[in-house]
Amino acid sequence: MSIKFNLLMASFIVYVSLCSPLSADQAAYIVKSQAIKVEGILKSKKNVRFLCELCGETKSQLVRIKSVSAADVNYQNMWEVSVNGEGIDLAYTYINVNGRWVNLARYVHEKVDSVSEFLSEKHL
DSSP states (O other), rough: HHHHHHHHHHHHHHHHHHHHHHHOSSSSSSSSSHHHHHHHHHHSSSSSEEEEEETTTOOOOEEOOOOEEEEOOOOTEEEEEEEOOOOOOEGGGGEEEEEEEEHHHHHHOOOOOOOSSSGGGGGO
């Protein structure tokens, strides 16, 4: 194999191993007070929508909320919120507020990047 190919492969591996995880989980682990706040918000909702634009998704997924919980993840005092038994990332979660789908992370003032504040018709 050529040196150029090896350098290209090494660069790709570094990108995949370092960059991709950083953009995937922005607000999956949060502090306890935020987790309890989010748990309360979600328990008052019937549905939630999920959309990961950074992952290439263009349409949100509507999920009926059956259960909500918050739990310690045993990592640096961080917590995770689960909907229907699955951990969620607030950055890719949307709740209905007065008829508009609002990004949950932004709603509770978590710092996130490259996510829409609201879902538009094209995302529904």
